[in-house]
Amino acid sequence: MNMPAEKHQTAIDELRARFGERLSTSTGVRDHHSKDESWHHPHRPDAVVFPNSTEEVADIVRICAAHKTPVVAYGTGSSLEGNVIPHHGGVVVDLANMNKVLRVSAEDLDVTVQARVTRKELNAFIRDQGLFFPIDPGADASLGGMAATRASGTNAVRYGTMRENVLALTVVLADGRIIRTSRRSRKSAAGYDLTRLFVGSEGTLGIITEVTLRLYGIPEAMAAAVCSFDSIEGAVDTVIQTIQLGIPVARIELLDDVQMDSVNKFSKLNYPVKDTLFVEFHGTEAGVKEQAEMVQSIAAEHGGGEFKWATKTEERTALWTARHDVTYANKALRPGCEIWATDVCVPISKLAECIMETKKDLKDSFLIAPLVGHVGDGNFHLGFLINRDDPKELEEAERLNDRLVMRALAMDGTCTGEHGIGLGKQKFLVAEHGEAVAVMRQIKKALDPQNILNPGKIFTM
DSSP states (O other), rough: OOOGGGGHHHHHHHHHHHHHGEEEOHHHHHHTTTTSSSSSSSOOOOOEOOSSSSSHHHHHHHHHHHHTTEEEEEEOOOOOOSSSSOOOEEEEEEOOOOOEEEEEETTEEEEEHHHHHHHHHHHHHHHTEEEEOOOSSOOOBBBBHHHHTTTTOTTHHHHOOOOHHEEEEEEOOOTTTTEEOOOSOOOOOOOOOHHHHTTSSTTOOOEEEEEEEEEEEEEEEEEEEEEESSSSEEEEHHHHHHHTTTTOSEEEEEEEEHHHHHHHHHOOOOOOOEEEEEEEEEEHHHHHHHOOOOOOOOHHHHOOOOEEEEESSSHHHHHHHEEEHHHHHHHHHHHHHHHEEEEEOOOOHHHHHHHHHHHHHHTTTSSOOOEEEEEEGGEEEEEEEOOOOOOHHHHHHHHHHHHHHHHHHHOOOSSSSOOOOOOTTTHHHHHHTTTTTHHHHHHHHOOOOOOOOTTTTTOOO
């Protein structure tokens, strides 16, 4: 598939005739679409085209299919495993113009959006109706991209991931056909569950152009708190006991001491430089008070310090902004560095053991790697601060990442809780899924026999 650019020229000429100035081959535009937020080396596409509708996406795919030209869908470029890097060149389909909220049903608690609407844009649009969409991966990602990578984030412990919150998709297939994977009903036993097939497929089976999502009523009360611990075991044990008791926390995030030092410096805060939990509660006034008291009591049993509360909207926003800014905070720890971001997810009963063994590895390494996790569902992240041009640092990051992933797999966990496979996690897929990967390849071959849709991602053909 890694054909020279001239082999794609006929497709590009046809696309230019169809889309005019909405097709670009300028170096600046191609450079912008050559990378995502990962550490992987960029690769320029041969052209970038900006459709306005599902039908135009279908036209692009049909033209590219006729000339066996790779097609990569692009939302905001916030992926972390090289998921949207056009590794084999070809045409990037930038969905920037497909950013409309198409329909909101407050009665049914659902919404249909075009793929490039971001989670923040959606929440701003529906806030006046007393509704919100809870999936929050940190970055202001596009909802189509979030569906494609099966994203989750800080609220997943209560509201689930994109897998649970996508009701239906409109998808353009590799031959240009347009399908809708489901109706809006909350359940169905009609045929194969195509929605779940495309959620998490990273653009390798089809291009998602519209998404129908579950919505939720804005809770009557919300409160957030920060609590530091004398040990990471105490913080993790607090999380495990909270989940096992069925306390419906909305978010429960762990930041280790290295990460807290980074956050303090970047966001000009003064929290203790200790392993720390960020917790949020949603519900009625009485319910939130009860949940908070229970978690505070559990934390105290496990060496937790004073709960520092944030109940006003602006205070909670500031607290979670500091949490979401960890990437920028970490880059400031080592100016000029790249961040090799990685994540795993394990059964919650194995979480403390997995984190402690990982921390031991980091203590013995010369690399800095702050740890942060959506620990309520057993998912945590490392961010190795590396010089991408230094082979020793790349080798060390790879060694640590390999140990982390194989440790998680040995605990019956997964090599990625939410970043996806992309380019970065491919070598672990067979270790995790075994013969099932052959079935995935068969599905890919059936839906994309020419291998033009985001080729080289998840697995090779």
